Amino acid sequence: MGSVGETILDAQERMKREGWCVIPDVIGPEHTQKVLDELWSVAGSASQRGEDTFLPFLDPNASNVRVFYLLEHAIFRELIQHPTALHMVKSVLGQQFLISNFTANVARPGSKSMGLHSDQSLVTPDPWTRVEAMSVVWCLTDVYFENGATLYVPGSNKWQRRSDISKNAKTNLKPFEAKAGSIVVMDGTVWHTSGANVTKDQDRALLFAYYTAPHLRQQVNWTRKLSKEVQESLSPEMEEWLGLGVAANLGEAILHLKYLDDQFAEEGGSSNANTAAAFAKSSHSR
Structure with missing residues (x-):
């Protein structure tokens, strides 16, 4: 298990330098496939209820399948609390944080790139002088450039204002490539976009667990969205991370x-x- 520890330490050092890291083999093949199967089942149920799985303001066409409110389902609640994910979250945000959102984006053949952004820029104004948001991206399929790997701008974690955005940012984009079962950890200051899937028959399925500093309002009001049954099943820690307790921002x-x-x-x-x-x-x- 020594190599696993070294991998985590290396990942933490990369996070400090570059704002991102890839940790391989966080979950095994059977677990990964089980989560992927559940994701497609949840996506199908959402479509049957008339919920949007394509948002025109995000994606150029319907080849991107978006699935929201994953924490309604036990398998995703377990995943967002995975010890490796939480270890990385605490190493970046500290012991106190909130779970802001958990969504999926499946890039099917023909999908194209959304707009370049940093996750922190969507919830806080500039200047971005410290990291206050981050994502743990779960790879449910192999992820590579041709099937739509997330593209990022190296060094963009040093940008503090929108005026810092490089004019040639589009030409500097690089892919996060990883095997199924891996996680890509990315702090909220890294500028990135979804990649285009140019394959004929290969999906790229990613889950985006979004965590923030505790003073930032969450993207989802979990009090309204999660059922009473689900809320009553949560541990005290999950209640705190979802902002469901009486106290707030202490x-x-x-x-x-x-x-x-x-x-x-x-x-x-x-x-x-x-x-x-x-x-x-x-x-x-x-």
Whole structure:
């Protein structure tokens, strides 16, 4: 298992330097196929209910199949809590974070690229001086340039404003290539787009687990979307990550708020911080 640990350490170092990494073989072939089969079943049910699986403002044609609200289903709730994924999330965002969204994008033959963007630029204004969002991308098929691998601009994690976007960004795009069962971890400052699938018969199926710093409003209001049955089945940790507890955005208060008498002492104030932490914990208990 030593090589696995080394892979994680290498991945963390790449994240710091370049804003992305690929971790292979996070789930095995049977598990990967089971998730892919479930994804197509969920996509079919969504279509039968009349839900959109093609959004014209995102994709040039219907060869991209989008599936939303994956956390309604147990197999995807398990995946978004995978220990390797959470390890990488905490190494980038810290111990406190929110699950903002979990969606799928299947690029079928004939699909084309969406617009160039960074995930953080969609939820926060510039300047982007620190990482406050990230995605863990689950590869349910082999992913390579010809079947529509996600394309990214190397070095774009250093851009802080829209004015920094390179005029030749389109010509500098490179693919994230990975085998089925791998994850691509990408922080929210990396500029990227979906690739075009130019194959005749090969799908490219990806799941996008989107995590953010706890002060950012989530893309999905899980209180409204998840059924009462699902919400009652969640662990206290999942409740917190989905923002379903009573308390909200106590992060900096827990870390820094102190009694005035203790605030300027060399040591002290921990009692009030502990009180805030206890309150946050109790608000997520049943």
